[in-house]
Amino acid sequence: MTGYYDLVLGLIPLALGGITALLSxxxxxxxxxxxxxxxxxxxxxxxxxxxxxxVDSTPASTPADDGGFQAAD
Structure with missing residues (x-):
């Protein structure tokens, strides 16, 4: 399945060549x-x-929610 970035990568040379040819x-x-x-x-x-x-699809972890040791309170 083609995504947005695949389309952009295809449009870059197409725009460069096609618009140049059309304008000339x-x-x-x-x-x-x-x-x-x-x-x-x-x-x-x-x-x-x-x-x-x-964007990164995974949420960033906070220092309090890093899965480490709990405070000794």
Whole structure:
């Protein structure tokens, strides 16, 4: 099953190549089309890292709940 991050990894080269080709077909110079497409690819990476970032599914343990020895009170 493909997850969000698998789709992002597939969209990065697709966005870079596809948007570059599309913009160059519409008449933009290649030296302009590549930076514009790379901004989209970097946006995908930034979204995957910071907006929808990977999270740890296990809750963090607190010092009082570490499973160690109890206090001698």
């Amino acid at each position: 077909v519409f008449g933009l110079a290649l030296t302009t089309a590549i930076p514009v497409a790379s901004v989209v690819a970097v946006g995908l990476i930034g979204h995957a890292m910071f907006v929808n970032g990977p």
